[in-house]
Amino acid sequence: MEIKMLGRKTMEMKKKSTRRTEAAEVSKKAILDAAEALFAEKGYEATSLQEICDLAGVTRGLPNYFFGSKEELYRSVLERIFALSLTHELLRLLRERAQNPDTDVRDGLRIVVESLLDFFVAHPTFIRITEWEALNGGRYLGNLPRLIGTLHEAVQVLHEEIGWRDEAEQFLIDLVALCWFPLAQADTFMKPLGLDAHDPEFLARRREHVISLLLG
Known part of the structure; x- marks a missing residue:
C-alpha cells in the first residue's frame, strides 16, 4: 500500500512539474511575442518592460525572471528572429x-x-x-x-x-x-x-x- 501511494505521489509531482514547465514556456513565448511587437513598433529605447508585461498579460517580474534584463530580452528577441x-x-x-x-x-x-x-x-x-x-x-x-x-x-x-x-x-x-x-x-x-x-x-x-x- 505504501509503495502504491508513493508511486501515485511521484506521478502527481511529475505532472505538476510538467504543467509548471508548460506554463512557463507559454509565459515566456507571450513575453517574446509582446516584446517583438513593441520593439518593432517603438524601438528598443522607447519600449518599457511594463508595456511588454501589459501586452503579454504577465506580472512585472517575469521578464527579469526569464531573461534577466530588458537588454537580454531584446537580444533574445533578435536571436529568435534570426533563428x-x-x-x-x-x-x-x-x-x-x-x-x-x-x-x-x-x-x-x-x-x-x-x-x-x-x-x-x-x-x-x-x-x-x-x-x-x-x-x-x-x-x-x-x-x-x-x-x-x-x-x-x-x-x-x-x-x-x-x-x-x-x-x-x-x-x-x-x-x-x-x-x-x-x-x-x-x-x-x-x-x-x-x-x-x-x-x-x-x-x-x-x-x-x-x-x-x-x-x-
Whole structure:
C-alpha cells in the first residue's frame, strides 16, 4: 500500500512539474511575442518592460525572471528572429542549389528570390526591428554571432560549393537589398508611386525584375 501511494505521489509531482514547465514556456513565448511587437513598433529605447508585461498579460517580474534584463530580452528577441530569418533560409537554398548543379541557374535564383520576398512579407516585425537597429548604429544586431556566422557561411557556400565567379559578398548585398527595399519602404517610397508592396501581382513582377538584374 505504501509503495502504491508513493508511486501515485511521484506521478502527481511529475505532472505538476510538467504543467509548471508548460506554463512557463507559454509565459515566456507571450513575453517574446509582446516584446517583438513593441520593439518593432517603438524601438528598443522607447519600449518599457511594463508595456511588454501589459501586452503579454504577465506580472512585472517575469521578464527579469526569464531573461534577466530588458537588454537580454531584446537580444533574445533578435536571436529568435534570426533563428527563423532569411539568412538561414538563404543558406539552406544555396546548399540545395549546390547539391543540384544541373538545375537551371534562373530556376535556382527564382526559388531564392521568392523565398526572400515571402519571408519579408510574412515577417514585418523583422524589417522594422532591423530598421530601428540601423538608426541606432546596429549596436546589437551588428554584433549578433548568429547573423555574422550565417552570413559568412553563405559567402563560403557561394565561393566553394557553387563556384560563384563574381564577388559573393556583392551578390548577397544586391540580393537582399533588391528584395528588401520595396517592403521596408512600402509606406514612404512605394505609396507615392501608387504601388502596393504587398500586392501579389507587384511581388510577381518584382521577382522577375530582381532575377533579370542579378543574372545580368
